[in-house]
Amino acid sequence: MMVAVATAGAPVRLRVMPLGELLDETFKLYRRHFTVIAGVALVIILPNLILSLISGSYRANPISYELTRIQARQQQYTSSPLYLLSFPIAALLVPFSVGAMYRAATSLAAGNLETVGSVLLGTLRRYFAVWGVVILAALVILGAIAIVTIPVVLWVVIRWSVALPALFAEGIGPVKALGRSWNLVRDNWWRTLGILIIVTIMVSLIQTALQFLFGGVAAVVPGLSDDLRAGVLTTVTTLVDALVGAITPIAITMLYLDLRVRKEGLDLDQLARQAAPGTAPA
Numbered sequence: 385m386m387v388a389v390a391t392a393g394a395p396v397r398l399r400v401m402p403l404g405e406l407l408d409e410t411f412k413l414y415r416r417h418f419t420v421i422a423g424v425a426l427v428i429i430l431p432n433l434i435l436s437l438i439s440g441s442y443r444a445n446p447i448s449y450e451l452t453r454i455q456a457r458q459q460q461y462t463s464s465p466l467y468l469l470s471f472p473i474a475a476l477l478v479p480f481s482v483g484a485m486y487r488a489a490t491s492l493a494a495g496n497l498e499t500v501g502s503v504l505l506g507t508l509r510r511y512f513a514v515w516g517v518v519i520l521a522a523l524v525i526l527g528a529i530a531i532v533t534i535p536v537v538l539w540v541v542i543r544w545s546v547a548l549p550a551l552f553a554e555g556i557g558p559v560k561a562l563g564r565s566w567n568l569v570r571d572n573w574w575r576t577l578g579i580l581i582i583v584t585i586m587v588s589l590i591q592t593a594l595q596f597l598f599g600g601v602a603a604v605v606p607g608l609s610d611d612l613r614a615g616v617l618t619t620v621t622t623l624v625d626a627l628v629g630a631i632t633p634i635a636i637t638m639l640y641l642d643l644r645v646r647k648e649g650l651d652l653d654q655l656a657r658q659a660a661p662g663t664a665p666a
Contacts, residue, residue: 396413423500429626479512479518521544550640571647595624
């Protein structure tokens, strides 16, 4: 079974990483531990994908239906009990969808042995801590939007961009994780922004290219009904987004390690001790 697959390897060599090396380490970690990373990504998205397919809400997917048909069908499928059930399920899964990849990346970067199950269990142990980061960040950002301008909000978001890797790697609570990110990004704000923009563009381009490729194939396959074609397109889009989207948290974890080396001279033993499975939350 996929959940039983374990991977371990040499930890990431800690050093100051220019952009090219940071991206190189990101893809090395992604390839080396693909079974675990893909397994976690798929487990996270499967509940809502299954609900979407069962409830029929995928038929309102704009990729597969033109606007007029979307408008005609939206009310029918968005009122389905199964569709409405997807919202509380998605809310319950937020700490996994937001945090599981960071839990995997921080532990794998330290050279620890991980399985899909151990990653999910490790995320479950920090379930409320991840929720804390999400809620605190959302409250401050929403408050900032109401009080100040978008540039200030962007400034805060970038300062907090490595909070989740800090939470998992150092075993600290949500408030301390936000504070750690705030301090690590200080004096490196523009570099952090640039890296995040490049990673976002790169991931988006890969996702879009693969979606067009597989979507185009599904569109020309003969003998498929509109419903089946829409279901295939929804499934392919969801899987591509999940598998390729896993690159982003890995890159942010590499950025976190790079910032710690630059500012604190982080050594490998220190990282391994902090990221060891079973580290108690602070």
